[in-house]
Amino acid sequence: MNTVLITGSSSGYGLQTARHFHDRGWTVIATMRTPREDVLPKSSRLRILPLDVTQPESIAACLQAAGPIDALVNNAGIGVVGAFEATPMAHIRKIFETNTFGVMAMTQAVIPHLRARRSGVIVNVTSSVTLAPMPLAAAYTASKMAIEGFTGSLAHELAAFGVRARLIEPGYAPTTRFTANSGVRVEDLIPAAYEEFAAPIFAAFAKPAMVTTEADVAEAVWQAANDLSGQLRFPAGPDAVALAQGHAG
Template sequence: MNTVLITGCSSGYGLETARYFHAQGWNVIATMRTPREGILPPSARMHVLPLDVTRPESIADALEMAGPIDVLVNNAGIGVVGAFEATPMAHIRKVFETNTFGVMAVCQAAIPMFRARKSGVIVNVTSSVTLAPMPLAAAYTASKQAIEGFTGSLAHELAYFGVRAKLVEPGYAPTTRFSQNTEVRLEDLIPESYAGFAEPILEGFATPALVTKEQDVAEAIWRAAGDLTGQLRFPAGLDAVALAAA
């Protein structure tokens, strides 16, 4: 029976992906910074572990407790919306610590296990902003673009050992708690000088023409994990698929 370890399972894409893999009969290691009770189905195949991707000791402990895994899904991420000019560097660094360096750290810790077994899959979750950068998300976009390049290069390195690396690019999901972990208020990042520019954009965020559902992402991660064709990128959601086609 295959085992998947997923980061960022307390809500959103990670939570739905944990449920999806479990429904397919997999063993699931659902990780999150602070484990929450009752959000995942009780089962001998569902295990919840603490994992903070910004802390090396937390990563090491989680991988040791998880044991052998077949698929690693790097889903944990945070965002920040606002004018770049008004975004404190402390918040930008926080976004990169989770979205970029956290993903790299988990990969680096897991790769020796995959390499020794000459099998395994790494699925890194980025965003459709890597397909079409959006305004008021410069730091977030940069953090996800870095993982796009990183994963492309990693796929070449690991193929030699029979290990695959994939990208899943979700579209816009209004239900995700995009910037809750940055501890910064949106109004603090939209200076008066940007108000006229930002207002219609924020209205568009509130009423998007196309949205990505959490199950869209879970299904794309599932397809990426099982893909043997060499395909690197898997857009998830109608809006992301449309952007990729364009």
């Protein structure tokens, strides 16, 4: 029986991915900064553990409690929507600590175990902004772009040891709590000089032509975790697929 550890499982993509893997017979270790027992079913194949990917001691304690795993899904992330000019550097660093350095720290901690067993997979969740950077998300885009390059390089390093690295590129999902953990309000990051520019962008957010569901992302993670073809990128959702096709062209 395979075991997957998923970061950021209290809501959104992570929560749906935990359910998806559990429903398909895997043992699931769902991690959260603040564990919530009410969001997932009681099951002998499902454990909830505390984890803050920005804290080395939290990572070490979580992996010690988790035991051997076959797959790591680096899903935890935060975002800020707003003009880059108005985004404090403290918030930008916070985004990178979770979205970039947190992913790298988790990956570095897990690699020795997977390498020793010469098997396993690391799945990193980025975003379709890496395919088509969007305005008002410069810092977020940069943090996810870094993971794209990181994972591509990592895939080459780990292949020699039978370990796979994969990328999930979700499209726009209105139901996700994109900025919930950022600690900053969107309205504080739109100066008067940007209001005219931002208005049609927020209008498009409110009525998107295509959307990505949490189920789309969970299925893409499932496919990536079980893929043996060598495919690196897995766009998730119809909008992300369309962007990936245009990107490839």
